[in-house]
Amino acid sequence: MSSNHSAPLAATLPKPSSPLVAICLLLVAMLSLQGGAALAKSLFPIVGPQGVTALRLGMGAIILLFYFRPWRLKISGGNFRALLIYGLALGCMNYVFYLSLRTVPLGIAVALEFTGPLAVAMFSSRRAIDFLWVILVVAGLYFLLPIGHGVSDVDLLGACYALIAGACWAVYIIFGKKAGSSYGPGTAALGSMIGALIFFPVGMIQAESSIFSMAVLPLGLAIALLSSAMPYSLEMMALTRLPAKTFGTLMSLEPAIAALSGIIFLGEELKAMQWLALAAIVVASAGSTLTMQRKAKIVPVEIKNTADRPS
Template sequence: MNTPSAAPSTPAAATGPAPARPAPGGPRLRGDTLGPVGLVLAGGISVQFGGALAVTLMPRAGALGVVTLRLVVAAVVLLLVCRPRLRGHSRADWGTVVVFGITMAAMNGLFYQAVNRIALGPAVTLEVLGPLALSVLASRRAVNLIWAGLALVGVFLLGGGGFGHMGPAGVAFALSAGAMWAGYIVFSARTGRRFPQADGLALAMAVAAVLFVPLGIAESGSKLLVPTTVGLGAAVAMLSSVLPYTLELLALRRLPASTFAVLMSLEPALAATAGFLVLGQSLTASQAVAIVLVIAASMGAVRTQVGRGKVPAEPEA
């Protein structure tokens, strides 16, 4: 996997300015790391509230119809805002952005098929196993295995200690969406390196939208043209696609893929919060403990990454 790697720990070998000297009382998160972490967290909040809104829209437009509205509106907005340049890119650039678009379409389609069959919290819990697996594979430090393991315990606890009571189709869709999520992390980073600003994201979103339009029309037909449905679909697109994907793409330019992936373990907690506020789904005691575990694991991974003053290097081409 061609993922970003951590810079050497010595300041002379790092790209950019040397790490700041820790203040008395222990090390602090560097500003250049705290910034992308904040972007990831903001993107996670946005996408989970967008997902909760999407659940309320499914009776109107169907799962594939909701994905179609989300991707089409997001593609139109990003293309208008970014106005990406179509000339001057290599064949490898276009190949990367096309694969990114395919991965994005698959991730969204599989996830909405999952939440159409099982509850939002368990679906996100299963989906986040993909990024967690990526964090283990991409990490170059053994201690990150401990944080990933702690997050994994929290993920299963949030799912009630097991998933045998859920339908096999919904579980399979959620796990498949998690695999695509891991692929999204990798190809989002690659796209961010090859295209300026969010140009690559806009082009990939257009690819995903083109792929999904026939599926949405086949399932929902004229329901996709109802003004209320279009308006709600536009809100889902902004919350679940435009804002989070842009924030995460920018964050991945300065944050190691392994740390980003462990941060994604916060998604079940954010989904539970969105489910409670939007869908009226309450938390059990075990779910509350699970939230504490995944937050502790994610913050521990970030602190470990920056505790020795490591600055993410320029990712490999």
């Protein structure tokens, strides 16, 4: 999620010929990411969310390790504590997000998860206009969460899992930035390996059936490719042609794209009030990016990059 490990990869990719092409690539990246999440949810009846977590983390870590080959990188004063927390946050984020998808529609789960990076962005700025984005987020949460107003029928436990995933995403951003200063482009691969070492055996043990069957493994590989390799590569290509604020603003559309993916691939439906609540979070995310000060500690790219998260 941190952009600290993106420069070497971006340098090896061809630059899109125009900003319009870059925008299209970014939209395809988001569609790939949410398509991967929809495919992951479709596997729940077979191996459960825990089994999908094991597949996603295990295969994703292998792909990133082979791509970045961190053992060949020069490490400057390794901050292992930050790397360990980063990896733990990555694994926990995947685990609880997939648990939330068991009972919560994809679009709502992603919107609730977005509260994590939004909190990081707002706390790093603390300006008057940020109160507007806080109000929008609170309004969105009020109509998404089942808190007694009789509007939302979202499962409370699933919603809590999504919010925990958002908190993990916030920790992931903060410690990914710290670890990236020491481990550079190998941060993603090393963090993924740590997350996989912890949560792969947990997910494998809790899986509802074997995750090693030939009927499941190809789908697990597809989830890892759709959720990691493809969106990450396309995002890096888009970043070479788009300003950071444009990139971050477009990434704010992700909850809406997730909702559409849930409708198309999973047959999920959202009520009108839930769409309005989701729109409030999208506007808050885009607004916080557009109004972010240039010297903010967490820049839009570091907040919005989706390389290793499940949705």
